[in-house]
Amino acid sequence: MIEVRNFTKRYGDFVAVDDLSFTIGEGEIFGFIGPNGAGKSTTIRFLATLLRPSSGEGYIAGHSVVDDPMAVRKLIGFMPDDFGVYDGMKVWEFLDFFAVAYKIPRGSRKKIIAEVLELLDLTHKRDDYVNGLSKGMKQRLCLAKTLVHDPPVLILDEPASGLDPRARAEMKALLSELRSMGKTILVSSHILPELADFVTSIGIIERGKLLAAGSVQEIQRTLRSHRRLQIRVTDPDLAQAEAILRADSKVRDITSYDHTLTAEVDGGDTEMARLLQHLVGSGVGVQSFSEVEMTLDEVFMTVTKGIVN
Numbered sequence: 001m002i003e004v005r006n007f008t009k010r011y012g013d014f015v016a017v018d019d020l021s022f023t024i025g026e027g028e029i030f031g032f033i034g035p036n037g038a039g040k041s042t043t044i045r046f047l048a049t050l051l052r053p054s055s056g057e058g059y060i061a062g063h064s065v066v067d068d069p070m071a072v073r074k075l076i077g078f079m080p081d082d083f084g085v086y087d088g089m090k091v092w093e094f095l096d097f098f099a100v101a102y103k104i105p106r107g108s109r110k111k112i113i114a115e116v117l118e119l120l121d122l123t124h125k126r127d128d129y130v131n132g133l134s135k136g137m138k139q140r141l142c143l144a145k146t147l148v149h150d151p152p153v154l155i156l157d158e159p160a161s162g163l164d165p166r167a168r169a170e171m172k173a174l175l176s177e178l179r180s181m182g183k184t185i186l187v188s189s190h191i192l193p194e195l196a197d198f199v200t201s202i203g204i205i206e207r208g209k210l211l212a213a214g215s216v217q218e219i220q221r222t223l224r225s226h227r228r229l230q231i232r233v234t235d236p237d238l239a240q241a242e243a244i245l246r247a248d249s250k251v252r253d254i255t256s257y258d259h260t261l262t263a264e265v266d267g268g269d270t271e272m273a274r275l276l277q278h279l280v281g282s283g284v285g286v287q288s289f290s291e292v293e294m295t296l297d298e299v300f301m302t303v304t305k306g307i308v309n
């Protein structure tokens with residue numbers, strides 16, 4: 001649904017985004033993660049048809065953002081990281097303004113605005129002035145305006161930035177709801193835990209380069225040359241299991257607590273399978289044998305520390 005192909009953006013000699021490529025499938029929530037200045041907004045503005053590339057291409061549902069921006073604009077709802085609004089505009093007027101811009105017929109506008117306000121839980125603010133809204137409500141309103149033309153793709157630049165924990169949780173719930181309505185969503189953030197529990201895939205960008213992209217699990221796998229294992233064994237076999245692990249040249253950082261051993265294993269699925277076979281074959285009562293997944297924070301720290309090339 002979204003494709004970025006070899007996108008590069010230069011400002012003079014400075015390369016803000018360097019040969020970026022990634023794809024986002026239909027119905028995904030893609031977390032675009034990177035520290036300040038990494039190139040997230042630059043990429044997002046390119047996809048939103050607001051910035052011309054130095055080179056490279058971008059597609060929304062097969063339409064080129066460079067060659068066919070009008071088609072792309074109909075397909076996307078874009079939420080910028082800065083929220084601009086005219087003074088003296090009421091909530092419903094703000095949405096009506098965008099509905100007019102999207103050429104939604106007068107007869108349908110009232111109903112659509114009512115529906116969007118309801119979805120974003122802003123119905124009670126319909127006649128309030130936008131400038132008087134709290135930050136959380138302004139962000140929700142900005143999300144609301146991306147929905148008036150019912151686009152299949154949402155491109156959201158840091159929608160939760162500056163929100164308190166409650167408003168952030170509400171924003172997350174909203175994005176999940178929008179996904180369940182069939183939207184494909186690209187959402188950027190420099191705060192990882194904000195995205196960890198609801199994105200379906202992530203791309204990590206730093207200094208204009210994409211360091212990793214894919215599902216959280218895929219990235220964890222490809223990023224780590226070793227796995228973190230957790231093995232629960234029956235009580236009498238704990239010492240034997242630990243001895244087997246310690247004698248194995250591929251296993252390190254072994255800890256033992258309450259019938260459970262944790263260890264780091266150099267290698268992938270094959271090493272894991274071999275180890276399990278070894279334990280079971282040696283008569284150890286293995287109750288459970290599982291890989292401990294890294295949190296998104298750990299993945300991010302691993303990547304941006306430059307551990308992975």
Ligand SMILES: Nc1ncnc2c1ncn2[C@@H]1O[C@H](COP(=O)(O)OP(=O)(O)OP(=O)(O)O)[C@@H](O)[C@H]1O
Pocket residue numbers: 011014016034035036037038039040041042043081190
């Ligand atoms: N118009 C411009 N002229 C020169 N440099 C720019 C311009 N716009 C962006 N940059 C630079 O490009 C780099 C990427 O900026 P960008 O805004 O895309 O980062 P970001 O990941 O969105 O950061 P943040 O999280 O702070 O919004 C930064 O170093 C920024 O200073």
